[in-house]
Amino acid sequence: MCSFRLFGLQKPKEKEVWSTEVTDEDLKNAVEDEYGVKYSKDWKRLLNAKTHVLVGVYGVYSIRKGVKVIANNAFRSSIFLTSINIPEGVTSIGSGAFSYCDSLTSINIPKGVISIGDYAFLSCSFLMSINIPDSVTNIGDCAFSDCESLTSINIPDSVTNIGDNAFSGCKSLTSINIPDGVTSIGNFAFSYCDSLISINIPNSVTSIGYSAFEGCDSLPSQVKSNIIQRFGKNVFES
Numbered sequence: 001m002c003s004f005r006l007f008g009l010q011k012p013k014e015k016e017v018w019s020t021e022v023t024d025e026d027l028k029n030a031v032e033d034e035y036g037v038k039y040s041k042d043w044k045r046l047l048n049a050k051t052h053v054l055v056g057v058y059g060v061y062s063i064r065k066g067v068k069v070i071a072n073n074a075f076r077s078s079i080f081l082t083s084i085n086i087p088e089g090v091t092s093i094g095s096g097a098f099s100y101c102d103s104l105t106s107i108n109i110p111k112g113v114i115s116i117g118d119y120a121f122l123s124c125s126f127l128m129s130i131n132i133p134d135s136v137t138n139i140g141d142c143a144f145s146d147c148e149s150l151t152s153i154n155i156p157d158s159v160t161n162i163g164d165n166a167f168s169g170c171k172s173l174t175s176i177n178i179p180d181g182v183t184s185i186g187n188f189a190f191s192y193c194d195s196l197i198s199i200n201i202p203n204s205v206t207s208i209g210y211s212a213f214e215g216c217d218s219l220p221s222q223v224k225s226n227i228i229q230r231f232g233k234n235v236f237e238s
Contacts, residue, residue: 019045026047045068097120097121105128118141138160173193176199185201189212
């Protein structure tokens with residue numbers, strides 16, 4: 001049989017996608033740097049850092065240039081990690097990537113990161129501040145939950161969704177400015193932010209989940225009243 005062919009026409013190159021999921025095969029074929037941190041063979045994906053291993057000098061670790069994604073649970077429970085430098089070019093921080101990093105105090109998220117996964121910084125109890133670049137569109141569920149030392153957070157205009165429990169239990173957070181562009185705030189998103197005294201909710205927000213502000217006992221009565229008038233009292237109730 002003869003097949004019809006068009007010469008000179010090329011199929012458009014598909015955009016490369018790097019998964020944050022890690023398989024046993026990935027780990028089997030991984031390469032390690034001098035600190036024992038595992039990367040994919042092409043150095044595009046950071047896969048795993050050995051728990052309880054001291055990485056870098058004084059717990060400071062710089063991810064290799066060229067990395068595109070930080071995999072799910074990559075640094076989970078790396079208790080000696082104090083600071084992490086993420087290079088430009090990274091587009092995704094996987095679920096649980098830095099969860100339970102008890103000594104982590106600072107992190108630089110570069111422009112170009114689009115997604116911060118669920119539980120990404122869960123229970124990083126000494127993380128004091130973080131700047132989210134204006135390339136991020138989604139803050140995942142429980143992304144910064146129980147970051148008890150977090151005093152300030154910059155949410156850029158690019159974000160459209162704040163996930164369930166995203167900032168729940170951030171007991172040191174005193175104010176939050178939600179930018180125009182955010183349309184939904186998830187269930188329990190800011191619950192039990194005990195020190196929260198100021199919050200700005202723009203007109204772009206059309207949906208706030210139940211108990212989003214439960215336990216925010218420091219919010220002034222008038223602020224609570226205004227929020228209830230717009231979204232109903234269930235945002236403060238369990």
